[in-house]
Amino acid sequence: MRYRGILLLICLISYTLSGQSYDVYHTGDTADATVVPSRGIVLMGGAGEHDAAMRWFLQRANGGDVVVLRTSGGSGYQNYLYAQLGVPVNSVRTFVLKSRQHSYDPQVIKYLSRAEAIWIAGGNQATYVNYWKDTPVDSLINHLYNIKGGVVGGISAGMAILTGFYYPALTTSAESNTVLNNPFHSSVTLGMNDFIQIPILQRVIGDTHFNNPDRRGRLITFMARLLAQKGSPVLGIGAHEFCAVTINDSGIARVYGEFPKYPSDRVVFFRLSCDTPQTPEVLASNTPLTWNRGGKALKVFIAPADTNGSVSIDLNDWKTTTGNGYWEDWYVVNGTLYTTPNAIAPTCSAFSGLNTSESYQYHLSGVFPNPAPDKIWINSFEPIHYKLLDAMGKILSEGMYYPNEAIDVQWLPAGIYLLQTKHASYKFLKSK
Structure with a gap:
């Protein structure tokens, strides 16, 4: 250093x-x-x-x-x-x-x-x-x-909350063997796009300390549950200890670690295969998970993490890679995880079939800052009509919001207000 x-x-x-x-x-x-x-x-x-x-x-x-x-x-x-x-x-x-x-x-x-x-x-x-x-x-x-x-950025628990889908660990810690044999175990608590809103990670769930203990099974179980609830695509990132992922504004993810000095240093990227159906064959309470799909339920990119960040994957499609990473097929039968090395790389984007309107759901996730002293922004990447209301529902002003242009609220007395759009209403506090 x-x-x-x-x-x-x-x-x-x-x-x-x-x-x-x-x-x-x-x-x-x-x-x-x-x-x-x-x-x-x-x-x-x-x-x-x-x-x-x-x-x-x-x-x-x-x-x-x-x-x-x-x-x-x-x-x-x-x-x-x-x-x-x-x-x-x-x-x-x-x-x-x-x-x-x-x-x-x-x-x-x-x-x-x-x-x-x-x-x-x-x-x-x-x-x-x-x-x-x-x-x-x-x-x-x-x-x-x-x-x-x-x-x-974040490490450990800090990483865990940065993805759109996230594991909040609100009860006991989920263990791979336990949840593979009961995907609805009480330790499986999941958050879904209601916390940190990063568009490129909207459909991703991350897990940390991935090799110590072995958390492969629990991340797969999380993905199976999310797929059943939210539909495809569901994606996963598992970071081994001492490894990191950097993601630039273009969506290129690079991995850093000490490979080959430490051969286990890697980051693992999970996506669904191109074949349909993609859902687990057996996903039920108190029943071992089966997510087989002909031994190709999950396409998994293994990214050795070196000091130069020489291995990358494009998170815009989850199929374009650089460096000496490689693909495996992973699947689960009756609660047991199996892996097949030297798999064929996926030929389709991980986002194939994603509804266009759904891809914009993350664009509007709230108003910032809250409380607001003088200006407020809507987290929207597209122009949107808004109405500003007081706590009793009286319209105080309305207009068009354009990305990166603040709405002036300095003229408002301190108190609670509502900002209403065609998607939702957001409560915010006007501070003194």
Whole structure:
């Protein structure tokens, strides 16, 4: 690791809200950087950060401000992100949010709004869901990526919540052998496009620490359940420990690790085969899963993860690859997972047959920021008509919203309002 030849000062601030304090660690400039970031995503397997992927993350912040989110732990990312990787940034600020109430704190909203990069630390994804879902925190993560065009990333639990489909681990941890033999076991809890909204990952579920313990069976079970509920395509990414995936704005995913020094370093990409039907033959409570389809239920791309990120896959079709990765066929019979090496690569896009209107469902996922001090954005990639209503349903204004153009709400008194579109109504708080 490289170090800057400067003395770093990490400032600890403790804020108290509703009788409970949360911690903030700050390093660098206190003034907001005025830079233009580059959109990107980093998904990291969980045992440790990969420096090359983290440099890529910081480079996309373009010298801006980095915010680290966590619900436990301390200042461990401060020196690492600000000095040790050799990529200059304006500041690094870590929020250790210890309750759901802290997600509404004005300081949290202020600095998340300013960020060019947001990193989600490892921890407990159930806590992240309980504390951040449907609060300004998830709204501002979505705003950074979709509207501001910044970079987001996470490791372990932080990776687990960044995909559109996600495993919140709200009960006990799901184990592969258990859920393969009972896909409706109580440990299988699934979230579906109601938290972090990243379009390229809308139909994806991710899993971490993929090789320790063996989580292949549980990710396949998650995909089987999601396919039954949401229809194809359903996709999966399993990141081994110490491995990372970077995804640029064009949808190209590259994998980083220490292969061949560590032969097990890899990231595994799951998709359905081109043949129909694609659904499991047996998917029932208290019954072992069978998802066979002639031994070709799942097409799986094995991507050895090296330090140069030389293996890639195009997430626009999940079939175009570079480097020395290879395909396998995976299937499950009576609760037992089987793999077939040296499989033929898929010839069709993973999105073949996707309804056109469904592909736009993720375009409108809410309004940001929430609370809103003066301006508000709709997370839409297309122009859309809106109406602004007060809490009693009276129309206060209406007009056309255009992507990346804010709606002025500075004139509104503080209070609760509704923003109504043809798709849905969104409640937001106008702050003072």
